[in-house]
Amino acid sequence: MVERVLGVLGGMGPLASAQFMVRLTLLTPAGRDQDHLPAILWSDPRVPDRTAARLGSGEDPLPALLRGIRGLEAAGCGAIAIPCNTAHGWFGPMQAATRLPILHIVEAAAAELRRLGVAPGRIGLMGTAATLAMRLYQDRLGAGGWDCLTPSAEAMQRLVTPGIALVKANRVAEAHAPLAEAARDLARQGARAVVLGCTEIPLGIAAGPALPFPVVDTIDALARAAIGWARG
Structure with missing residues (x-):
């Protein structure tokens, strides 16, 4: 059975990741704490700039993205959400590197x-x-x-x-x-x-x-x- 703990690969940027957690909470129909979705936020603003990398003027962010994915795997997450659109340019290699489903934005x-x-x-x-x-x-x-x-x-x-x-x-x-x-x-x-x-x-x-x-x-x-x- 899949463990329904959501992993959030964030920090790109930090405010957007924090807002994702807020909206995840507010959009969940819940009457008490226990009705909410367990989630673990990996917020790492050190991930190299995705736009610069894709346009050929910056460091490859994939190693940092994979480090976050491994951390979320180790924490027991059952799926991963990435509240950064540009990071989805590396969706293929990220998904290939994990058994967890990555929800595509x-x-x-x-x-x-x-x-x-x-x-x-x-x-x-x-x-x-x-x-x-x-x-x-x-x-x-x-x-x-x-x-x-x-x-x-x-x-x-x-x-x-x-x-x-x-x-x-x-x-x-x-x-x-x-x-x-x-x-x-x-x-x-x-x-x-x-x-x-x-x-x-x-x-x-x-x-x-x-x-x-x-x-x-x-x-x-x-x-x-x-x-x-x-x-x-």
């Missing part, structure tokens, strides 16, 4: 699109430059009928990348304006919903007024997937 986002009633068609996608370059979302969501519209190079440089950096620097309130502007721009171009494909982005978006169109918070999506796994 893009599959969780697709389930969230269905839950929100977003029919196949044009949607917006925001994320780090590396996540977009690796087509983590475009290919998987495209197979489900969603056509992903991404920010322009100018919007990435002026709005999205600085917004993500502000969240990582704990300047969350300042991140709202640039990130919300980028999301609204995608909606103006015909996106019926926007997937926030970086776990820093939902934190910045939530720091100001709600957007007037559906957004997929990939922190929440992954938390829902984890709760579904725990319930068998």
Whole structure:
């Protein structure tokens, strides 16, 4: 029988991992402590920058990711969630290195699109430059009928990348304006919903007024997937 203890491979960044634990708790239907999902957070901010690595200018993060996976295995976890989108660029070698199932954040986002009633068609996608370059979302969501519209190079440089950096620097309130502007721009171009494909982005978006169109918070999506796994 699978032990229903969730391992959380985090620290990328630390605030997103902490928010994942908060949302995991708040989204779980529970009347007492014992109704919640046992979880172990491995939060290691020393993992080399995933975007820099994927774009060819930084150290390979895979050894650090595998170290965390081994720690979660040793702690008795039954599955692993990774609240970092760009780290999923190493999903294949991570999954190959462990007997534990790793919950894929893009599959969780697709389930969230269905839950929100977003029919196949044009949607917006925001994320780090590396996540977009690796087509983590475009290919998987495209197979489900969603056509992903991404920010322009100018919007990435002026709005999205600085917004993500502000969240990582704990300047969350300042991140709202640039990130919300980028999301609204995608909606103006015909996106019926926007997937926030970086776990820093939902934190910045939530720091100001709600957007007037559906957004997929990939922190929440992954938390829902984890709760579904725990319930068998």
